[in-house]
Amino acid sequence: MVSAFSPQSAGDLNFLKTLNRSAVISHVRRYPGATRADIASRTQLTKATVGSVVQGLLDQGWLCEGELQPRGEGRPGRALYLDDTHHVLWGADIGVKSLRLVACSLTGQHLIEHHDAEAPTTPEATMKRLAELLNQLQQRPEVAGREILGLGVTAPGPVSPLIPVLRLAPNIRWSDVALLDVLDEAGLTMPGVRLLDNEANAAAFGEFYFHAGTPPESLVYISAGTGIGSGLVTGDEYPLVPRGVQGLLGEIGHTVLQPGGLYCHCGNRGCAETLVSGWAIRAALGLDENADLEKEVGLKSHEPGVQHVLARAGEALGVLMLNLHHTLNPATMVLGGSLLRLGEALTQPALAYFEAHQNDLLRESQHIPIKLIEDSTYTAARGAAAQVMAKAVLDV
Amino acid sequence: MVSAFSPQSAGDLNFLKTLNRSAVISHVRRYPGATRADIASRTQLTKATVGSVVQGLLDQGWLCEGELQPRGEGRPGRALYLDDTHHVLWGADIGVKSLRLVACSLTGQHLIEHHDAEAPTTPEATMKRLAELLNQLQQRPEVAGREILGLGVTAPGPVSPLIPVLRLAPNIRWSDVALLDVLDEAGLTMPGVRLLDNEANAAAFGEFYFHAGTPPESLVYISAGTGIGSGLVTGDEYPLVPRGVQGLLGEIGHTVLQPGGLYCHCGNRGCAETLVSGWAIRAALGLDENADLEKEVGLKSHEPGVQHVLARAGEALGVLMLNLHHTLNPATMVLGGSLLRLGEALTQPALAYFEAHQNDLLRESQHIPIKLIEDSTYTAARGAAAQVMAKAVLDV
DNA sequence: TTGGTTAGTTCAATTAATTTACTAATTCAG
DNA sequence: CTGAATTAGTAAATTAATTGAACTAACCAA
Numbered sequence: 047m048v049s050a051f052s053p054q055s056a057g058d059l060n061f062l063k064t065l066n067r068s069a070v071i072s073h074v075r076r077y078p079g080a081t082r083a084d085i086a087s088r089t090q091l092t093k094a095t096v097g098s099v100v101q102g103l104l105d106q107g108w109l110c111e112g113e114l115q116p117r118g119e120g121r122p123g124r125a126l127y128l129d130d131t132h133h134v135l136w137g138a139d140i141g142v143k144s145l146r147l148v149a150c151s152l153t154g155q156h157l158i159e160h161h162d163a164e165a166p167t168t169p170e171a172t173m174k175r176l177a178e179l180l181n182q183l184q185q186r187p188e189v190a191g192r193e194i195l196g197l198g199v200t201a202p203g204p205v206s207p208l209i210p211v212l213r214l215a216p217n218i219r220w221s222d223v224a225l226l227d228v229l230d231e232a233g234l235t236m237p238g239v240r241l242l243d244n245e246a247n248a249a250a251f252g253e254f255y256f257h258a259g260t261p262p263e264s265l266v267y268i269s270a271g272t273g274i275g276s277g278l279v280t281g282d283e284y285p286l287v288p289r290g291v292q293g294l295l296g297e298i299g300h301t302v303l304q305p306g307g308l309y310c311h312c313g314n315r316g317c318a319e320t321l322v323s324g325w326a327i328r329a330a331l332g333l334d335e336n337a338d339l340e341k342e343v344g345l346k347s348h349e350p351g352v353q354h355v356l357a358r359a360g361e362a363l364g365v366l367m368l369n370l371h372h373t374l375n376p377a378t379m380v381l382g383g384s385l386l387r388l389g390e391a392l393t394q395p396a397l398a399y400f401e402a403h404q405n406d407l408l409r410e411s412q413h414i415p416i417k418l419i420e421d422s423t424y425t426a427a428r429g430a431a432a433q434v435m436a437k438a439v440l441d442v
Numbered sequence: 443m444v445s446a447f448s449p450q451s452a453g454d455l456n457f458l459k460t461l462n463r464s465a466v467i468s469h470v471r472r473y474p475g476a477t478r479a480d481i482a483s484r485t486q487l488t489k490a491t492v493g494s495v496v497q498g499l500l501d502q503g504w505l506c507e508g509e510l511q512p513r514g515e516g517r518p519g520r521a522l523y524l525d526d527t528h529h530v531l532w533g534a535d536i537g538v539k540s541l542r543l544v545a546c547s548l549t550g551q552h553l554i555e556h557h558d559a560e561a562p563t564t565p566e567a568t569m570k571r572l573a574e575l576l577n578q579l580q581q582r583p584e585v586a587g588r589e590i591l592g593l594g595v596t597a598p599g600p601v602s603p604l605i606p607v608l609r610l611a612p613n614i615r616w617s618d619v620a621l622l623d624v625l626d627e628a629g630l631t632m633p634g635v636r637l638l639d640n641e642a643n644a645a646a647f648g649e650f651y652f653h654a655g656t657p658p659e660s661l662v663y664i665s666a667g668t669g670i671g672s673g674l675v676t677g678d679e680y681p682l683v684p685r686g687v688q689g690l691l692g693e694i695g696h697t698v699l700q701p702g703g704l705y706c707h708c709g710n711r712g713c714a715e716t717l718v719s720g721w722a723i724r725a726a727l728g729l730d731e732n733a734d735l736e737k738e739v740g741l742k743s744h745e746p747g748v749q750h751v752l753a754r755a756g757e758a759l760g761v762l763m764l765n766l767h768h769t770l771n772p773a774t775m776v777l778g779g780s781l782l783r784l785g786e787a788l789t790q791p792a793l794a795y796f797e798a799h800q801n802d803l804l805r806e807s808q809h810i811p812i813k814l815i816e817d818s819t820y821t822a823a824r825g826a827a828a829q830v831m832a833k834a835v836l837d838v
Numbered sequence: 839t840t841g842g843t844t845a846g847t848t849c850a851a852t853t854a855a856t857t858t859a860c861t862a863a864t865t866c867a868g
Numbered sequence: 869c870t871g872a873a874t875t876a877g878t879a880a881a882t883t884a885a886t887t888g889a890a891c892t893a894a895c896c897a898a
Contacts, residue, residue: 052464052468052651052680052681052832052835052836053461053464053465053468053679053680054464054465054468054469054472054678054679054680054681055465055485055679055680056461056462056465056466056485056486056487057458057461057462058458058487058853058885058886058887059458059852059853059854059855059885059886059887060853060854060886061458062453062454062455062457062458062853062854062855062885063853063854063855065449065452065453066452066453066854066855068448068449068450069449069450069451069452070452072448072449072450073450076450081876081877082876082877083875083876083877089451089452090452090454091452091454091855092855092856092857093876093877093878094855094856094857094877094878094879095854095855095856096877097876097877097878098854098855098878101878114863114864116864116865117864117874117875117876118864118865118874118875119864119865119866119873119874119875120863120864120865120873120874120875120876121862121863121864121865121874121875121876121877122863122864122875122876123875123876123877124876124877255448262687263687264684264686264687280682280684281682281684282450283449283450283451284448284449284450284451284680285448285450286676286677286682288660288676288677289771290660290770290771290772291658291659291660291771291772291773291810292771293771294768294771295769295770295771296769296771297768297769297771298768298769300768300801301764301765301768301769302699302761302764302765302799303698303699303701304701305699305700305757305761310801312801313801314799314801317801361701365698365701368697368698369697369698369765369769370769372690372693372694372696372697373691373692373693373694373697373765373766373769373770374686374691374769375685375686375687375688375689375690375691375692375693376686376687377687403698403710405696405706405708405709405710405713414687436448439448440448454854454855454856455854455855455856455883455884455885455886456884456885458854458884458885458886459884459885459886462885462886477845477846478845478846479844479845479846487886488886488887488888489845489846489847490846490847490848490849490886490887490888491885491886491887492846493846493847493848494847494885494886497847510894510895512895513843513844513845513895514843514844514896515842515843515844515895515896515897516842516843516844516845516894516895516896517843517844517845517846517893517894517895517896518844518845518894518895519844519845519846520845520846839898840897840898841896841897841898842895842896842897842898843894843895843896843897844893844894844895844896845892845893845894845895846891846892846893846894847890847891847892847893848889848890848891848892849888849889849890849891850887850888850889850890851886851887851888851889852885852886852887852888853884853885853886853887854883854884854885854886855882855883855884855885856881856882856883856884857880857881857882857883858879858880858881858882859878859879859880859881860877860878860879860880861876861877861878861879862875862876862877862878863874863875863876863877864873864874864875864876865872865873865874865875866871866872866873866874867870867871867872867873868869868870868871868872
């Protein structure tokens with residue numbers, strides 16, 4: 047997918063070693079049970095190099111050996127796996143209506159899940175709550191004794207690409223908060239790396255990174271909740287999460303789908319969020335801003351008016367997906383967010399529009415798989431944990 | 443702009459050397475007249491490494507030394523420049539209505555420009571013509587004796603991201619052509635690398651690569667001509683041209699701006715190209731498909747109907763730019779393509795819409811510069827030449 | 839002229855990958 | 869059961885890149 051790779055930054059021997067260690071870990075992550083010989087042939091490294099890199103990772107508890115892998119003729123190789131027992135990755139997702147925490151092992155297993163139903167208030171109070179929770183959860187037996195690689199935090203809004211500052215989160219009325227600093231000031235005691243990212247970016251990265259089997263060459267995650275956002279992972283050899291110069295990459299909720307349409311809280315008219323989003327659907331159904339959408343829709347699911355509202359919103363989601371596809375042409379799309387809980391009444395029209403309106407070239411090419419995550423409660427937090435791992439690998 | 447860099451591919455010592463050589467060249471390209479000491483401090487390489495890399499590049503004719511650069515106190519450093527005299531980069535742009543060729547030096551100076559007004563017919567005939575032209579132009583004194591680094595070819599349609607195949611070019615009715623093979627079979631005698639890319643991708647890369655001064659951190663090029671396409675360059679340390687899994691990244695002409703709108707030749711309704719593109723404007727003005735748009739509009743520029751058509755098309759372009767900005771959030775946008783020749787009657791409404799409809803976050807952040815290229819005749823060909831250089835650097 | 843400062847080179851030292859030769863474990867044929 | 873063939877992995881010497889320290893070079897100012 048990527049071409050014209052023209053490095054502007056230099057590296058030393060240590061960088062090279064880091065690069066190769068990261069490549070070995072990536073390979074084992076993608077192909078659990080791979081042998082040293084498998085890794086050597088796929089990465090183009092020599093047997094000797096792979097041997098020494100693997101030995102280092104075994105010593106540090108990143109990898110562990112498994113059974114012998116018979117390969118027809120010849121000596122069988124020794125299976126290698128990510129060692130699930132020595133480390134822990136923490137991810138925290140500051141949602142519009144709750145705080146969600148996850149502790150993951152290196153393979154992405156959830157060791158602890160925690161859902162805190164209190165909606166965020168001020169940044170200080172919320173970070174205090176988060177610090178307390180994390181300080182407590184660290185003691186739990188599921189993670190006790192593990193080396194903590196770090197904490198990734200996600201927020202429902204764009205994050206500055208250069209410094210860990212949440213620029214704007216309209217749905218919780220925060221702006222320009224250096225969240226990681228606030229968190230440290232709130233008394234968090236946790237070693238390792240600290241990361242802050244947008245919720246959709248983190249979710250996209252997690253879906254890519256912890257993907258079972260060979261991951262897609264690129265991936266877009268669409269987060270459909272109170273607002274609409276998206277995150278992109280692109281690049282085969284060097285997967286990246288581009289964020290845009292202002293951290294706004296993927297803020298598709300404010301692409302214009304209906305010039306001259308309804309007014310949006312962003313000041314424009316006809317934004318996607320005026321057609322499909324938690325607040326647009328609540329408004330269209332005449333519900334209160336804080337109404338439990340899933341419950342209300344569940345109660346009235348038989349009413350044709352409700353069906354019609356969901357179908358229209360779903361169609362708008364389909365247009366959004368199609369436009370995003372024409373713009374980014376990802377290998378996979380993943381749909382998540384709280385709106386997915388409204389079920390097929392919403393998703394079916396979206397998928398139908400997407401399928402029906404592909405142009406000739408898209409239709410002729412291979413089918414683009416679309417994954418629906420009905421329950422994405424921990425998707426973003428898990429993605430933040432994945433980012434911690436990707437970062438920690440470079441620091442080993 | 444880019445985070446969560448998690449390399450999946452490995453490297454050897456030679457890769458490291460290539461990386462550093464590329465970084466040195468990039469630095470001199472960005473900052474002509476830089477000294478070895480400048481490069482060392484910016485790249486974090488040691489003086490010794492920079493010294494030896496630079497010596498190698500001097501020997502091979504990639505760099506040359508200039509005057510002494512006094513730096514206040516201390517010994518002045520020796521200015522370094524890309525050597526403009528030893529190499530040549532070839533770029534060819536297969537347009538909808540003509541063939542355009544450029545020979546560039548390493549700094550992007552045009553040594554030869556050639557415009558062939560014949561519209562493409564079959565791939566074979568067109569490549570025959572191109573091969574003949576190139577074989578002739580190679581003899582010209584402007585480039586005689588220079589080492590040829592290679593040829594980049596651009597086409598008006600999506601190119602497969604893995605193999606150099608033009609997948610579909612509706613405006614010249616080609617599909618699934620291995621253009622570089624056809625070109626070689628047509629008798630081209632030219633050494634060096636061969637590249638094929640989409641016209642907008644190449645233009646975007648060229649605008650980035652040959653940018654005077656520090657290039658923007660990311661850049662989108664919008665090509666507004668017979669159809670509408672775009673190309674993206676992203677990434678600060680490792681600039682990339684993402685192409686999408688099917689080579690369709692940036693095919694924004696078929697994003698839906700008006701659900702249920704006019705039928706587009708792609709089979710959908712309400713595509714951007716039904717509102718703003720050479721053929722949409724010709725249709726709206728009641729002109730023939732092959733009419734000279736610039737001339738016709740020039741003749742009737744006083745007619746209010748013409749003004750209105752251009753204003754409406756311009757506004758659609760503005761929506762497209764805004765949506766693209768919300769999706770990709772590039773540091774710079776560049777507008778090119780033959781429609782730009784229609785002048786302010788088209789571009790002014792586009793820019794006005796873009797400015798007026800930025801949402802709060804965009805407005806608050808720094809102004810996004812938009813560059814208009816009124817005459818983009820050689821922009822794509824020049825971009826293809828830039829891609830040749832980026833590739834050749836890795837092969838030195 | 840001398841001391842201070844920055845630029846650039848030289849060369850031994852370091853470090854990571856490689857090469858070559860080796861050992862190890864398995865299958866298969868006889 | 870034995871030995872040849874095959875593949876996996878290790879060990880040690882080698883190669884090739886960056887590095888560090890010591891050096892020379894060029895300039896300024898007092």
